[in-house]
Amino acid sequence: MKKYEVYRNIRKQAMIMGLSLSLFALQMVSVIGSLLIIIFSFSLGVIVALLLFNALLFGVLAQWVKNPHILAIQKVFPRTISNKRLSPFSYA
Secondary structure, eight states: OOOOOOOOGGGTOOEETTEEHHHHHHHHHHHHHHHHHHHHOOOHHHHHHHHHHHHHHHHHHHHHHHOTTTTOOOOSSOSOOOOOOSSSOOOO
């Protein structure tokens, strides 16, 4: 009898094809845009270039999911907001 492991990380982040939902949506927009360009372009070079571009985009996004600290963006807001005076000098 087969045993199935329970996937408990569903609350962390939903994944489709190894990408988060927003990155998967970006990949699908790229694929749909490429299909539109392929439909209106009859050049073999354009078709090959777009296929290569989509493959590279998927590779870059997959690597970004594995190592998110590579392109880490600084947070704008601090962790805590306090009324505590940061400096001993009085400006008033």
